[in-house]
Amino acid sequence: MQIVRTGPDDERFTAWCQVWAATQRAERPDEEPRPASDHVALGRRLTTPGGSTGGTHRAAVADGTVVGALRVLLPVRDNTSVAHVDVAVHPATRRRGVGTALLQEAARLAAAAGRPSLVAEVDEPGVDEPGPDAPGRAFAAHHGWTCDLRETRRDLLLPVAEERLSALEAQAVAASAGYEVLTWRDRTPDPLLEDRALLYRRASTDTPSGDVPVGEEDWDAARVREQEAVALARGRTVLSAGAVRDGRLVAFTDLHVSPAQPERANQSGTLVLREHRGHRLGARVKTAVLRELAATLPAVRRISTHNLDTNRPMVAVNEALGFRRAGGLSTWSTRL
Ligand SMILES: CC(C)(COP(=O)(O)OP(=O)(O)OC[C@H]1O[C@@H](n2cnc3c(N)ncnc32)[C@H](O)[C@@H]1OP(=O)(O)O)[C@@H](O)C(=O)NCCC(=O)NCCS
The missing domain is CATH 3.40.630.30 (Gcn5-related N-acetyltransferase (GNAT))
Known part of the structure; x- marks a missing residue:
């Protein structure tokens, strides 16, 4: 070989x-x-x-x-x-x-x-017992790597029942007076671009990542545009929803859909800026992007997302929407 x-x-x-x-x-x-x-x-x-x-x-x-x-x-x-x-x-x-x-x-x-740091992910199918037998786990452990993070994958089957969606939406709207929610596709509106870069930067540190040896990411407007161009080149449609207060973007959520898998969407990032938490903005942007998805990409039948189980605020929103366990994703690392 x-x-x-x-x-x-x-x-x-x-x-x-x-x-x-x-x-x-x-x-x-x-x-x-x-x-x-x-x-x-x-x-x-x-x-x-x-x-x-x-x-x-x-x-x-x-x-x-x-x-x-x-x-x-x-x-x-x-x-x-x-x-x-x-x-x-x-x-x-x-x-x-x-x-x-x-x-x-x-x-x-x-x-x-x-x-000196190597990092790898292992997908672990298995609904009740996320992946004890996943070959990648045994392989990484055999090579002396450590498991730094174990996230649960949850899937939401679409469409979401209208009563469930509108109940969650109504609670979120009531709790977030003064915030406006908007959606966009593939390209962040110019006036929100700098804020979007800050949100990505904060997402890289605020999303719980266990002991994975990675630190803050350096985002600016040009990098946001680079990422959008790459998603387009990969043929993906990216649907986003954001919450705005006083003209500033303070929360976002992104869904990716690939044309080769028109029945699936993958949840990418979701973040509410720390100083704007406690107003149910997570639920608000997620319900908004779900409505946009149903209206513009109705072929999508399943959304997958990955979260650390201890990330209760995010898991609670997902469970309220109807997401259910569908295996896991673990992240491993070693040092040379
Ligand atoms: C994980 C993967 C890359 C291993 O490839 P491979 O060519 O079978 O690995 P190797 O033959 O070099 O295995 C080395 C050792 O890892 C361990 N190992 C690998 N697969 C295993 C399995 N299914 N069950 C138990 N142990 C396993 C064994 O100790 C093995 O040594 P042995 O065969 O002498 O017992 C392959 O199973 C794969 O592609 N899995 C899906 C993708 C993935 O999880 N990638 C891992 C990212 S870290």
Whole structure:
């Protein structure tokens, strides 16, 4: 087996994407895997200089077939001691050392980039007992990595019953007099751009992240626009709702929908600025984005979100909307 460099414009990349698709199908057979176009767009972002995140890709090749895939992501503007590592091995070639070889390559690349911390995520299907058997857990533990964060995935099946939605909405509106809520799609309105950057910066520290060795992210207006451009290049539709007071954006929530998976939406960030908490703005922006989703993307049947169970305010809003457990997501790390 050899480990070779690959990338979004390389002939091997299609097979590299297929390793991810086969991995996702093995783990969650009832869900469409991420489309290759998504890996290509992300790959271009990582390999084009000047962005906020750089990165590189490797393929494990045995007898001319790509059997394993590695992506290393290197934040450029902040968290410059961290390398994020995505590893997948085709289900047909597991337990033969391919994953270990890719992890060693990741460690070599991280060391060469001067990054002593490696961070990786493991999806853990399983509704009642989130993933005790997930191969990624056993693999990461075998390599001496520590589990720094274990989030619960919750799914909401759509449509939400109108009584439930309107009851929650009415409570939230009553508790948040003086705040206006608006929604937008793909592009933050110009007057709210600087505030949006501050919200992303705060989200990077205020969203509970256990012991994961990452710190504050450095956001400005240009980075918000960069992120929006990347989402568009990945073919995603991003629906957002925000709460505004005295002309300033103080809360937001984002949903991502990919055209290859038109029945699914993924919850991205949600944040209410600390100084504006206690007015049910979390519920208010979430109900607003749900209404927008139902009106503009009615094909979506399921929304997935990940939260730490101790993040009670966010989990309470999600449970009130009807989100139910659907497995977990754990984050692991090691130091070189
Ligand atoms: C996790 C994954 C990359 C492992 O790939 P792999 O090629 O099978 O890994 P290796 O053969 O190098 O395994 C090394 C050791 O990890 C442990 N391990 C790996 N998979 C395991 C499993 N399913 N159950 C128990 N232990 C496991 C074993 O100790 C194994 O050594 P052994 O086979 O001699 O007992 C692969 O299962 C995968 O793609 N999973 C989905 C994506 C993922 O979770 N990535 C992990 C990110 S950290």
